[in-house]
Amino acid sequence: xxxxxxxxxxxxxxxxxxxxxxxxxxxxxxxxxxxxxxxxxxxxxxxxxxxxxxxxxxxxxxxxxxxxxxxxxxxxxxxxxxxxxxxxxxxxxxxxxxxxxxxxxxxxxxxxxxxxxxxxxxxxxxxxxxxxxxxxxxxxxxxxxxxxxxxxxxxxxxxxxxxxxxxxxxxxxxxxxxxxxxxxxxxxxxxxxxxxxxxxxxxxxxxxxxxxxxxxxxxxxxxxxxxxxxxxxxxxxxxxxxxxxxxxxxxxxxxxxxxxxxxxxxxxxxxxxxxxxxxxxxxxxx
Amino acid sequence: xxxxxxxxxxxxxxxxxxxxxxxxxxxxxxxxxxxxxxxxxxxxxxxxxxxxxxxxxxxxxxxxxxxxxxxxxxxxxxxxxxxxxxxxxxxxxxxxxxxxxxxxxxxxxxxxxxxxxxxxxxxxxxxxxxxxxxxxxxxxxxxxxxxxxxxxxxxxxxxxxxxxxxxxxxxxxxxxxxxxxxxxxxxxxxxxxxxxxxxxxxxxxxxxxxxxxxxxxxxxxxxxxxxxxxxxxxxxxxxxxxxxxxxxxxxxxxxxxxxxxxxxxxxxxxxxxx
Numbered sequence: 001x002x003x004x005x006x007x008x009x010x011x012x013x014x015x016x017x018x019x020x021x022x023x024x025x026x027x028x029x030x031x032x033x034x035x036x037x038x039x040x041x042x043x044x045x046x047x048x049x050x051x052x053x054x055x056x057x058x059x060x061x062x063x064x065x066x067x068x069x070x071x072x073x074x075x076x077x078x079x080x081x082x083x084x085x086x087x088x089x090x091x092x093x094x095x096x097x098x099x100x101x102x103x104x105x106x107x108x109x110x111x112x113x114x115x116x117x118x119x120x121x122x123x124x125x126x127x128x129x130x131x132x133x134x135x136x137x138x139x140x141x142x143x144x145x146x147x148x149x150x151x152x153x154x155x156x157x158x159x160x161x162x163x164x165x166x167x168x169x170x171x172x173x174x175x176x177x178x179x180x181x182x183x184x185x186x187x188x189x190x191x192x193x194x195x196x197x198x199x200x201x202x203x204x205x206x207x208x209x210x211x212x213x214x215x216x217x218x219x220x221x222x223x224x225x226x227x228x229x230x231x232x233x234x235x236x237x238x239x240x241x242x243x244x245x246x247x248x249x250x251x252x253x254x255x256x257x258x259x260x261x262x263x264x265x266x267x268x269x270x271x272x273x274x275x276x277x278x279x280x281x282x283x284x285x286x
Numbered sequence: 287x288x289x290x291x292x293x294x295x296x297x298x299x300x301x302x303x304x305x306x307x308x309x310x311x312x313x314x315x316x317x318x319x320x321x322x323x324x325x326x327x328x329x330x331x332x333x334x335x336x337x338x339x340x341x342x343x344x345x346x347x348x349x350x351x352x353x354x355x356x357x358x359x360x361x362x363x364x365x366x367x368x369x370x371x372x373x374x375x376x377x378x379x380x381x382x383x384x385x386x387x388x389x390x391x392x393x394x395x396x397x398x399x400x401x402x403x404x405x406x407x408x409x410x411x412x413x414x415x416x417x418x419x420x421x422x423x424x425x426x427x428x429x430x431x432x433x434x435x436x437x438x439x440x441x442x443x444x445x446x447x448x449x450x451x452x453x454x455x456x457x458x459x460x461x462x463x464x465x466x467x468x469x470x471x472x473x474x475x476x477x478x479x480x481x482x483x484x485x486x487x488x489x490x491x492x493x494x495x496x497x498x499x500x501x502x503x504x505x506x507x508x509x510x511x512x513x514x515x516x517x518x519x520x521x522x523x524x525x526x527x528x529x530x531x532x533x534x535x536x537x538x539x540x541x542x543x544x545x546x547x548x549x550x551x552x553x554x555x556x557x558x559x560x
Contacts, residue, residue: 005465006384013377013440014392020433021399027410086305094299102544103310109543110313111494113514114532118316121525128328128525130315137331163309172551221403224496228515242403250501255409262406269401276401 025266031259038253051260060236060244068240068268071155072219076212078159083166083211084204088196091174101171108164116228119157120146150230150238157225162218166211173207174200213276220269241265319529327525342530350513352534359509359535362424363492366431367485373432374439374484379473381440382447383455393444396437404434404497415502424507427499431492438491439484446480447473483549486542490550493539510535 035047055061090100107115123130124145132142145153177200185195221242226232232239232247239247245265249258307314319327321338346352381389411430412421420426450473458472474481496511503512514535517528543550 003384006380006386009376009380010392013373013396013436016373016433017396017399017436020436021402023414024407024410027413028406031409089298089305090302092298094295094302096299096303100302100306101547103306105543105547106310106313106540109490109494109540110536111496111511111514111539113496113511114316114536117514117517117528118312118532121528122315122319123312128330128332130311130332133331160309160312168547168551217397217400220401221405223403223405224500224511227500242405245403245405246408249405249409258409262403262409265403265406269403270398273398273401276397 024262028259028262031255032263034256036254036256036259038255047256051256052264055248055257055260055264058244060239060247063236064239064241064244065268067151067238068220068242070151071158071222071240072216072272074155075159075162075219076215078155079162079166079215080208080211082159083163083170084201086163086167087170087174088200090171105164105168107161108168110161112161112224113228115161116157116225119153119160120229124153146230147234150234154222154225154229154238157229158219158222161225162215165214169207169211170204173204177203216272216276220272221265241268316529317533319526320533322526322529324524324526327529342526343534346527346531346534350516350531352513352531355508355510355513356534356538358424358427358503358507359493359511362427362431362507362509363489365424365428366435366492367488369428369432370435370439370488371481371485374436374443375481378440378443378447379469382444382450383452393441396440400434400437408501411498412501421502422504422506422508427503427507427509430498430502431495434495434498435488435491439488442484442487443477443480446477446484450476479549483546486546486550490539490543 032051033046033048035044035050037043086104090097090104121129126132126142126144126147129142131145135142143149182195182199185199190198222240223242223246226238226240226243227246230238232243236244241261242265245258245261248254248261318334320342321340322333322336323339323341326333326336381393415421415426420429454476455468455472458468463471493509494511495509496515499509499511500515503509514528514532517524517531
């Protein structure tokens with residue numbers, strides 16, 4: 001076969017993705033060094049790094065970065081740990097296992113906007129919400145989740161949404177466990193905890209890498225959940241980097257500062273990417 | 287089975303069902319609320335037993351032209367899936383069977399485009415969409431969905447293709463098969479499962495995509511995600527109607543997800559988990 005054909009086949013995907021990356025990037029770089037406020041179109045011109053300075057010295061900036069990392073970290077830890085526990089629970093056969101499986105994985109297929117609204121209104125509303133009713137039932141004062149614990153509420157919602165994904169993958173991975181090995185370890189008198197430590201967890205290593213990788217890609221830019229529940233507030237208690245850029249661009253109409261922020265997000269994504277590539281390289285290489 | 291094992295099975299069954307029902311509860315509650323009247327929806331304490339009504343569904347359809355949004359969702363997600371497969375299939379084939387010096391770098395680079403938050407590209411893309419007349423069109427959304435799913439699709443297909451021994455394709459080539467015949471007669475039948483799982487995931491992701499739909503579409507090309515967002519404004523805050531609209535927006539894709547879960551896992555884990 002002609003050695004050009006593979007390149008020709010690869011070209012359309014690479015070219016379109018390259019454009020998808022480079023065009024916004026170049027435009028962002030351009031916007032980031034000019035004064036570009038949609039509300040003040042008459043004031044424009046080159047301003048150097050002022051937009052970057054403005055974005056980074058914004059009092060919300062530090063909060064947004066730490067919120068982004070906190071959200072990413074806690075959701076990943078929660079989904080992996082609880083996901084493994086759930087997968088172990090439904091691994092052995094019991095009556096109705098298929099239905100249980102379907103119930104467990106459903107939230108993953110629900111659009112994030114719906115999830116967020118469902119939690120905001122029907123679960124977390126401090127007066128009518130189901131959680132408030134549960135609190136009252138036990139004689140406690142209902143919590144105003146989105147006001148008092150905004151970031152943790154978002155983390156709870158996002159975790160609920162991604163837990164099914166982790167569980168689903170761990171369930172599948174467990175099905176390929178070597179049953180004879182498990183049986184043998186049991187014969188040798190290994191306790192369940194020892195089996196967990198030396199057989200189950202090592203076996204799940206690869207799928208953990210996959211879960212962390214995919215979640216990292218999607219969770220770095222969580223947006224819809226914050227937009228629909230807290231709007232980044234109160235103050236900027238639940239603002240992440242993605243939402244901060246959105247706020248600059250669409251609420252302050254400052255495309256210049258938003259572009260500076262976008263470039264910062266690229267840097268953040270790339271730092272995360274370096275870790276990711278190391279991990280994936282190790283775990284997915286055959 | 288001895289008594290201890292029986293007890294263990296009993297505990298396991300109870301625990302699994304308990305946890306599953308607890309985690310499913312919010313969704314179940316949404317479905318229940320969709321069939322309540324507005325008064326029943328905010329009743330304190332919450333109502334578990336009531337006479338179901340279909341009134342909310344009728345109102346949602348009358349008020350907001352549900353079918354148009356559903357149609358937009360369906361068209362954009364199917365079209366972006368097909369377009370994505372058309373781009374990703376040859377690329378993945380090329381990388382899996384003609385591994386070059388840079389193949390791994392290209393794969394990693396593709397994935398890295400997915401890690402940049404969409405919001406970072408919002409201003410430029412918005413400007414471009416506006417200037418090219420693609421704002422609030424199904425074509426515009428389709429293109430965006432395709433591009434944002436493309437890296438994952440290439441990855442999924444690539445790992446599926448890696449499982450196929452290259453000798454099979456070589457044999458076909460020896461027998462004089464053209465590239466097209468090789469695709470159609472050998473590769474396609476062998477990778478139908480992988481193609482299906484890739485397509486399924488892309489469909490789910492596009493259907494549920496909210497960021498671009500919210501920012502680049504309005505009345506004309508709005509998808510179901512846009513419709514739901516319009517129900518979240520303070521004036522439109524009616525739980526029963528919100529639930530009915532949500533129910534109609536998620537039911538197709540959730541049921542679809544149930545049926546395709548096995549396929550999905552295979553693809554999603556890039557073949558790394560069996």
